[in-house]
Amino acid sequence: MIKSIEWCGSSVRFLDQTLLPGDEVYIDTEDPAVLIDAIKRLKVRGAPLLGIAAAYGLLLSLIPMRTASRDAFLVAADRSADAIAASRPTAVNLFWALERMKRLLRLNPHNAPDELFDMLQTEALAIHQEDRAMCDAIGVAGAALIPDGANVLTHCNTGALATGGIGTAFGVLYTAHRAGKRIVVYADETRPLLQGARLTMWELQKAGIPGVLITDNTAAWTIRTKRIDAIITGADRIAANGDTANKIGTYNLAVLAKEHGIPFYIAAPSSTVDTSIADGVAIVIEERSGDEVTRSFGTTTAPAGSSVFAPAFDVTPHHLISAIITDRGVHRPPFRGLVQR
Ligand code: MRU
Numbered sequence: 001m002i003k004s005i006e007w008c009g010s011s012v013r014f015l016d017q018t019l020l021p022g023d024e025v026y027i028d029t030e031d032p033a034v035l036i037d038a039i040k041r042l043k044v045r046g047a048p049l050l051g052i053a054a055a056y057g058l059l060l061s062l063i064p065m066r067t068a069s070r071d072a073f074l075v076a077a078d079r080s081a082d083a084i085a086a087s088r089p090t091a092v093n094l095f096w097a098l099e100r101m102k103r104l105l106r107l108n109p110h111n112a113p114d115e116l117f118d119m120l121q122t123e124a125l126a127i128h129q130e131d132r133a134m135c136d137a138i139g140v141a142g143a144a145l146i147p148d149g150a151n152v153l154t155h156c157n158t159g160a161l162a163t164g165g166i167g168t169a170f171g172v173l174y175t176a177h178r179a180g181k182r183i184v185v186y187a188d189e190t191r192p193l194l195q196g197a198r199l200t201m202w203e204l205q206k207a208g209i210p211g212v213l214i215t216d217n218t219a220a221w222t223i224r225t226k227r228i229d230a231i232i233t234g235a236d237r238i239a240a241n242g243d244t245a246n247k248i249g250t251y252n253l254a255v256l257a258k259e260h261g262i263p264f265y266i267a268a269p270s271s272t273v274d275t276s277i278a279d280g281v282a283i284v285i286e287e288r289s290g291d292e293v294t295r296s297f298g299t300t301t302a303p304a305g306s307s308v309f310a311p312a313f314d315v316t317p318h319h320l321i322s323a324i325i326t327d328r329g330v331h332r333p334p335f336r337g338l339v340q341r
Contacts, residue, residue: 035060038053039087045161048269052124058081059117059120092236093272101123141329153186153253159203187214190216228260235268275340290306290308
């Protein structure tokens with residue numbers, strides 16, 4: 001399986017996803033600033049992976065502080081956590097992982113920095129390992145919803161590249177395929193950064209799952225003419241009522257699913273559930289540079305000076321979601337059973 005990120009004891013190794021599918025380049029770094037920059041540039045991306053990367057980034061920044069005073073160690077930890085938290089605002093996994101690490105510091109008020117570091121290292125590795133296990137559980141729960149012979153539409157990238165395991169929505173499809181179900185996955189290219197075309201098609205090919213690439217604006221016609229049985233996507237943050245933030249364009253698909261009478265599923269680990277917010281209104285939606293829209297495919301794709309609206313995510317209202325698949329099972333409306341990890 002693809003290892004999109006790895007803790008190497010005193011450095012982090014990650015796959016630069018911006019170079020896929022052309023080049024498979026791994027970057028080794030001991031510098032937390034390099035990892036933060038990689039998160040901002042989407043070299044490392046996908047909500048669950050951002051949580052793992054945040055934990056490893058915090059660890060990297062504390063390596064030089066192992067022999068410092070306890071106070072200096074705690075100040076450095078706070079500063080580093082703030083810098084990582086400022087990298088991308090929408091995926092709650094990033095904040096959830098940082099909070100888990102900081103909580104450990106609060107719970108151990110008397111330990112020396114080298115002991116604290118060892119505890120944080122164990123915690124970061126646990127965050128990674130637990131994500132792997134949650135992907136497996138999502139896969140098993142979700143595969144039961146995918147009929148043999150199904151055509152399934154997905155958006156963005158939710159596989160091993162985006163997580164610490166087999167993926168979320170992709171993990172469901174992977175598990176169904178491995179169970180012998182004959183599925184075909186239609187992948188939205190996912191403008192503007194093409195995570196569907198570059199990453200999901202790459203992962204489908206590696207897994208031997210039949211895949212068909214479509215441009216985003218082909219989704220409605222595909223549903224009508226190719227007998228799509230279900231739509232499944234991942235999530236970056238799920239509010240207590242089930243409202244779900246995911247890659248821009250997800251909301252369009254949920255509306256299309258309703259119009260065509262097919263199920264619309266979300267698959268995500270319980271670390272993506274944010275019960276501190278009642279609904280999706282409180283979710284901060286990242287806006288990215290308009291250059292990502294006006295300078296696509298390495299060339300100029302809009303007149304200079306074009307004004308651009310470039311949200312990276314949208315929020316799908318809960319009433320359009322047929323089920324939310326987490327590691328704790330399949331949650332149906334009204335989604336009262338959603339629990340934050
Ligand atoms: O901007 P990205 O590529 O980080 O956005 C990723 C998505 O929207 C994914 O669908 C989501 O994080 C779920 S990944 C399992």
